[in-house]
Amino acid sequence: MREILSRIVPTLGRMRLLVQLFMLWLLVYGSSVVGYYAAEKISGTLPALSCAYDKRDGDYCVLIPTQHILHHRIGEAIAQGQEVALKMLLPLGFTVLSFFVFFVLLNKMFCGWICPLGTLQELVYRLGRLFRLDTRRLEERHTAKARPVKWLLLVLLVLALPLAAGLGVTPHETGDAFCQVCPSRLATTLLTGDAEQAAIHTGGLGFAFGAVANTLFGFVLVGALALRQPFCRICPLLAFNAFFQRTSPMRLVKQQHDRCAKCGICHEACPMDIHEIWQSHGRGAFHEDCTLCGRCAEFCPDDGVISIKLGPLTLFRSAREYYKRRIRRESPHGEMKTIVWHDRKGRKDHV
Amino acid sequence: MVARVMLAGCMLLAVADGVAYGGEGHGQHAGQTHQPAADVAQPWTTYPLIEETSASMRNRAVFDVRNLPALSVQVYPPTGQGKFPERFAVQGGDAPYESLLQNGRFALTPGRKGNYHWITARAEVDGEVRVASSVRYFSNPGPAPTAMLAQPKHELEIVPMPLPREHWHYREGESWKFLVRFQGSPQAGATLRLITEQGSRVQFVADRNGVAEVTIPQDLPLPTGGANAGHHTRQKARFVLVTSHDKAQKHYVTTFNYHYIPSAMRDRSLMAGTIFMLLGGLLATPLLRRTGRGKKEKLNA
Ligand code: SF4
Ligand code: SF4
Numbered sequence: 085m086r087e088i089l090s091r092i093v094p095t096l097g098r099m100r101l102l103v104q105l106f107m108l109w110l111l112v113y114g115s116s117v118v119g120y121y122a123a124e125k126i127s128g129t130l131p132a133l134s135c136a137y138d139k140r141d142g143d144y145c146v147l148i149p150t151q152h153i154l155h156h157r158i159g160e161a162i163a164q165g166q167e168v169a170l171k172m173l174l175p176l177g178f179t180v181l182s183f184f185v186f187f188v189l190l191n192k193m194f195c196g197w198i199c200p201l202g203t204l205q206e207l208v209y210r211l212g213r214l215f216r217l218d219t220r221r222l223e224e225r226h227t228a229k230a231r232p233v234k235w236l237l238l239v240l241l242v243l244a245l246p247l248a249a250g251l252g253v254t255p256h257e258t259g260d261a262f263c264q265v266c267p268s269r270l271a272t273t274l275l276t277g278d279a280e281q282a283a284i285h286t287g288g289l290g291f292a293f294g295a296v297a298n299t300l301f302g303f304v305l306v307g308a309l310a311l312r313q314p315f316c317r318i319c320p321l322l323a324f325n326a327f328f329q330r331t332s333p334m335r336l337v338k339q340q341h342d343r344c345a346k347c348g349i350c351h352e353a354c355p356m357d358i359h360e361i362w363q364s365h366g367r368g369a370f371h372e373d374c375t376l377c378g379r380c381a382e383f384c385p386d387d388g389v390i391s392i393k394l395g396p397l398t399l400f401r402s403a404r405e406y407y408k409r410r411i412r413r414e415s416p417h418g419e420m421k422t423i424v425w426h427d428r429k430g431r432k433d434h435v
Numbered sequence: 436m437v438a439r440v441m442l443a444g445c446m447l448l449a450v451a452d453g454v455a456y457g458g459e460g461h462g463q464h465a466g467q468t469h470q471p472a473a474d475v476a477q478p479w480t481t482y483p484l485i486e487e488t489s490a491s492m493r494n495r496a497v498f499d500v501r502n503l504p505a506l507s508v509q510v511y512p513p514t515g516q517g518k519f520p521e522r523f524a525v526q527g528g529d530a531p532y533e534s535l536l537q538n539g540r541f542a543l544t545p546g547r548k549g550n551y552h553w554i555t556a557r558a559e560v561d562g563e564v565r566v567a568s569s570v571r572y573f574s575n576p577g578p579a580p581t582a583m584l585a586q587p588k589h590e591l592e593i594v595p596m597p598l599p600r601e602h603w604h605y606r607e608g609e610s611w612k613f614l615v616r617f618q619g620s621p622q623a624g625a626t627l628r629l630i631t632e633q634g635s636r637v638q639f640v641a642d643r644n645g646v647a648e649v650t651i652p653q654d655l656p657l658p659t660g661g662a663n664a665g666h667h668t669r670q671k672a673r674f675v676l677v678t679s680h681d682k683a684q685k686h687y688v689t690t691f692n693y694h695y696i697p698s699a700m701r702d703r704s705l706m707a708g709t710i711f712m713l714l715g716g717l718l719a720t721p722l723l724r725r726t727g728r729g730k731k732e733k734l735n736a
Contacts, residue, residue: 119579119581120579120597120600121579121580121581121597121598121600121601122579122600122601123550123576123577123578123579124579124581139600139603217723218723218724218725218726219726220722220726279705280699280700280703282705282708282709282712283700283703283704283705283707283708284703284704284707284708284711285702285703286702286703286704286707287702290702291707294703294707294708294711295707295711297711298708298709298711298712298714298715299711299712299714299715299718300715301712301715302711302712302713302714302715302716302717302718302719303715303716303718303719304715304719305712305715305716305719306715306716306717306719306720306722306723307719307722309722309723310722310723311722314719
C-alpha cells in the first residue's frame with residue numbers, strides 16, 4: 085500500500101499537482117458537489133481566485149464580497165448621508181473573519197496549491213516545456229518593479245474604485261473593478277464552455293474593461309509558456325493574502341547556511357523568482373510573494389535548510405537524498421528529466 | 436465541528452443583507468430590479484399571475500394577484516436543512532404562512548433570515564382548481580431554496596430546477612429545467628406552455644422524470660436607450676408557464692410567472708474579445724524569444 089502510494093505521490097511536487105488538479109475541478113465545476121446556490125458554496129470568501137461568473141463553480145473568492153460590500157454597503161451608505169455605522173462595517177468584518185477561518189490553516193498555500201488561475205498558469209508553463217521553449221525569469225531589478233503592482237491593484241481596483249462607485253463618484257461598472265479585468269473570470273468560464281465573459285461589451289466603460297481584461301488574459305496565457313506565474317506576480321489577492329501572512333502558523337522557514345552563497349538552486353526553483361529565499365534567512369526568507377509551493381525546499385540540496393512548518397510541526401524539510409531523486413525528474417526551472425548535480429559544497433556538476 | 440459551525444455562521448453573516456454574490460455582477464437580483472409596469476391595467480395574459488408592482492421597495496415587495504379570485508396567498512420562505520455547510524448555519528427561515536389579499540394586493544416583508552420566497556395563490560372556480568405561483572428573492576442570509584422547492588404545496592405544481600442563482604436571471608435564449616408534479620409525483624409527458632409579454636407562445640413536453648427543458652424565446656425588442664444601458668435600466672419582460680391536469684372530474688391549471696432579460700450576448704462581441712486576446716498574446720511573444728536558457732539546460736542533461 086505504502087509502495088503504491090509512494091509511486092503515485094513520489095514527491096511533494098506530485099502531491100501538489102494532484103491537489104491542484106482536484107481543486108481546479110472542485111472550484112471550476114464543483115457546483116454539482118457542493119451545491120448551486122450561494123448558500124451552498126464552500127465559503128463565499130475563498131483566499132483564491134475562484135470566480136462567481138463561473139456558473140458551475142464550487143466557491144467564490146474573497147475579493148467579490150470585499151468589492152460588493154465597499155460598493156453597495158459602505159459607499160452607498162455614505163453617499164446617502166448615513167453614518168458608517170457598525171452595521172455597515174460588520175459584513176466586511178465577517179467577510180474577513182470567514183476568509184481568515186480558511187486562510188489561517190493553509191496561509192498562502194491557497195495561491196500555490198489551490199488557486200485555479202495559479203494551476204492553469206503552471207499547466208501552461210508545463211506545455212511550454214513540452215514545446216521545448218526557453219524559460220524566462222525575472223531578475224531582481226524586474227521583481228523590484230513588479231512587486232508593488234499587486235498592492236496598487238488591490239488598493240485601486242479592489243478597494244478604491246468599488247467604494248467610489250458606491251459614493252457615485254465613478255460609474256456603476258467600477259463597483260467590481262477587479263472582477264472586470266480578472267483573468268480567472270475568463271479562464272474559468274471558458275473552461276466550462278461559456279464564452280459570454282470572453283465576449284466584451286460593445287460600448288462604454290464595459291468595452292474598455294473588456295479590452296484590458298482580454299488583452300491581459302491573452303498576455304498571461306502566452307507569457308506563461310515561458311515565464312512562470314506571470315499574473316500571480318501582480319495579483320491583488322497575493323497582496324490581500326500577504327496582509328495576513330504572518331498571522332498563520334503555516335510558514336516557510338529557512339536556516340542560515342554557509343553553502344548558500346555558492347548555490348542558489350532554491351531561487352532557480354522558485355516560480356515567483358523570490359531571490360530572498362536564497363539571499364536571506366529567517367523571517368526575511370518567507371517573502372510576501374511566497375506561495376508556499378515548497379519547490380525551494382524540494383530543490384535545496386542540503387538537509388533541513390528550508391522547511392515548511394505548521395506551528396511546531398515540520399511538514400516538509402529539504403534533504404539531500406530527496407533532492408537527488410527530485411532533480412532526476414525535473415530541473416529547478418521545471419524542465420522535465422534534466423539532471424543537474426550539486427555536490428556537497430554546492431558546486432554544480434552535470435550528469 | 437465547532438470550526439465548521441463557526442465558519443458557516445460567519446459566512447451567513449457575511450452574506451447578510453446585500454452581500455449575496457453572483458455572476459451577474461452587481462446588478463440587483465431578478466426579483467429586485469425595476470419591475471415592468473405590472474400595475475398597468477392592460478392584460479397580457481388571462482392566466483393566473485402573481486405580479487410584483489412598482490410599489491415594491493428593497494425589503495418590502497408588493498404583489499398583485501391577477502386573473503384568480505383568491506382571498507389569500509401562501510408564502511414559503513426557504514426552510515429546512517440543506518447540504519454542507521448550510522445545514523450548520525441557518526436552520527430555515529420562518530414557517531410557511533398565509534397573507535390575506537386586499538383588493539388582490541399583498542405586501543411581502545421578509546424575516547431576517549431567508550432570501551428566496553415562494554408565493555402561491557389557489558382558487559377553485561366551477562370545478563377547476565387554479566394555482567398561481569411566483570418567487571421573490573431578498574438579499575438576506577438564509578438557506579438555499581432547495582428544500583423549499585422540494586416541499587409539495589398544491590396538487591399540480593411547476594417547480595424550477597433550479598431557480599436562477601443569486602444575481603442571475605432568466606435570459607433570452609437560455610434553457611432552464613422545470614419539474615411538473617401532481618400530488619408530489621413527477622408527471623411524465625406533461626405539457627408546459629410558455630407565454631411571454633412580447634407575445635411568444637411555445638410548448639414544451641416533460642420527459643419521463645416530469646422535467647421539461649424550457650428555452651426562453653428571443654423576442655425582446657432592441658433597447659432604445661443604447662446597447663449598454665447598464666444594470667439599473669435593464670430591459671425585462673414577463674413570462675408565464677402554464678400546465679394542466681385532469682383527475683377525478685377535476686381540471687387543474689397551474690402557472691408559474693416571472694420575468695426574463697435580454698440575451699447575454701446582445702451587447703457583447705466575441706469577435707472583439709478574441710481580437711483583444713490575440714493582441715495580448717502578441718504582446719507576450721517577446722517572452723518566447725530564445726534566451727539560450729533552455730539550450731543550456733538541455734546541454735546539462
Ligand atoms: S519561496 Fe519557495 S515556497 Fe515560496 S514561492 Fe518560492 S519556491 Fe515556492
Ligand atoms: S538551495 Fe538550499 S543551500 Fe542552496 S541557496 Fe537555497 S537554501 Fe541555500
